[in-house]
Amino acid sequence: MTTVAAIQMVSTPDVAENIASARRLVAEAAAGGATLVSLPEYWPIMGMSDTDKVAHAEQVGDGPIQQFMADAAREHGIWLIGGTLPLVSNDAARVMNTTLVYQPDGEPAARYDKMHLFGFEKGDESYNESRTIVPGAAVGTFEAPFGRVGLSVCYDLRFPELYRAMGECALIVVPAAFTHTTGLAHWEVLLRARAIENQCYVLASAQGGRHQNGRRTYGHSMLIDPWGEVKAQLAEGEGVISGELDADFLASVRESLPALKHRRL
Template sequence: MDAQENLRTIEQACADAAQKGVGYLQVPEMAVMFAEDHNGLRAFVREQADEAIKLLATMAENHQLYLHVGSMAVASPTGKFLNRAFLFGPDGREVASYDKIHLFDADVDGDAPYRESKNFDAGTRAVVADVNGIGLGMAICYDLRFPQLFATLRQAGAQILTVPAAFTVPTGKAHWESLLRARAIETGCYVVAAAQGGHHANGRNTYGHSMIIDPWGRVIASCTEGNHGLIVAPFDADKVKDARSRIPTLANARDFSLSVNHNAAQ
């Protein structure tokens, strides 16, 4: 849980991405500090968060790319924290931020219970950022299980959906790829998902398997089991148009009644 080491890793990723001509780089959820308890989060927010944000902005500027910091903890007015994603532009300015809406409160077989709401407050606002004229819809990890958020992002102009994550191993094996591909297919968007992987100092194990998926639901880049590093894929706006013209879900969508039991005896 060494924030300085993690920042050095992100710096190297920026350098590698810039060398490959990448214009947009995403790093996982809690990429700077993956603290587990309230005290660890509080110490990071008080002592390191502001400086980390400045360093990340400088990285984006130095390497002339959009840097999407999957998330990091920031202070909330309630005394808890917010799980916030940041997008910095090539000029070093903050383009957008997004606070994770859906908090992971779950009991997963084979893993310790998760209660994200114990330490975090939920966000309330969906965000689509502009990246050189491309709509970038922002989400984080557990948000992936809530398709209405992604439908809303699509309707608001998203062409790329982003899902930086720290998925558990059991849920990752069962659902990660299926959910990512479903969100791409439903919306006709690219999906970019940088994921934490391996055993962490806080005792957690995460699934990894970062992926980039095209608007037809095909995995076009991925990290395989046990691997980590930079994956790269091109954005093609024509593929977005093609997927949406072939299956025009937005045009075909209809309002409907929520009433049930139509066949019940009167």
């Protein structure tokens, strides 16, 4: 058995404040026995405007956000999936929205740049991530001791072809900052669908609450098993959820219903 944890935050415009919160929550997850921990999307900064994150973009391998993640992975001896942070892109006005993974020794293990950029218009709500983010172009996975882990972020959840391109994973992670409107409608059903169709565990770490900029994120961080059952969940507010990855159960699901072997396309 492997214990994994998802951290839920209500991030602020203050990077130092968010790092302090993440430090405390990662320690809590590790103390609970988790050997793999995921932070949510935008955990280091939820600015008063979308452009605020551009000023805090870091070069790869340098900066306080990355230093914290490397140190936390090393201190607790865990695999740390760093939600997303802003990295410098080739466009000075935009950033990469990037997931970085750190090994238990604190060394970098994988990188995934969010591929699908959220756009939404309904009533007073309006979002267009492409204004401040450059889309990624490559699928992201890494090999953990228990199997392959697929990397995705938030809006990626609506594009099942991305998950097929990952190959057979034991776990898929989904750091997110789903809006309350779209989360209420679609979050759980999409997460459960990804778990069922890929016959793997899904760990979703979310932003969850009312932010200083007025935005309300949906929360409901959760762990879902390969049969589509929700094993742990946190509705709103800051906190940690955890649960076990059962390799025998995963194998039994794939053996009794070998859908992955029955694919024709």
